């Protein structure tokens with residue numbers, strides 16, 4: 112399969128799972144314990160993990176274009192962290208009062224950290240995780256607007272979402288370049304499926320435990 116045909120196929124198979132996840136993220140009425148503040152605190156964990164994983168991968172990827180894409184992403188996710196922290200401060204949560212890693216890293220982080228090759232990382236991380244973030248963030252934006260929080264909605268719509276879109280597109284560009292053998296394509300397919308499987312498990316656990324849907328992505 113040409114890289115172009117492969118990426119089109121991955122787009123199609125991902126879309127199916129992403130639609131399911133998107134529907135689950137907006138299913139039902141938001142629980143009474145849910146608030147923009149609580150969801151922003153959860154977002155800090157996604158952002159710090161996304162930044163750290165990109166930083167780790169940068170050091171382990173030999174390709175210059177991959178290093179640069181990951182460096183850009185690590186910086187963007189760190190910027191998102193700070194912007195969310197500032198927004199939380201405006202909502203009376205003092206900066207530095209939340210330790211997003213107090214309970215350790217998520218299973219998704221551990222999974223991504225264990226991926227050994229460029230195509231796996233790009234497929235699971237940038238291409239798939241970032242498209243998931245786009246869907247999650249949109250559900251969060253809608254929730255913010257329903258709560259009358261136009262400022263948080265604006266932050267996500269105007270600053271964070273365009274960055275996540277860019278990360279996803281970087282993933283596409285790199286897959287078109289590097290997913291060029293049947294073996295690499297199969298590895299990329301498996302890695303992307305792993306991200307989606309974990310995302311579904313995480314979403315289900317969060318929903319059962321705390322009634323949380325509408326949480327933003329990275």
Ligand SMILES: [Fe+2]
Nearest residue numbers: 241275278329
């Ligand atoms: Fe991102």
Ligand SMILES: [Fe+2]
Nearest residue numbers: 158188191329
């Ligand atoms: Fe982000």
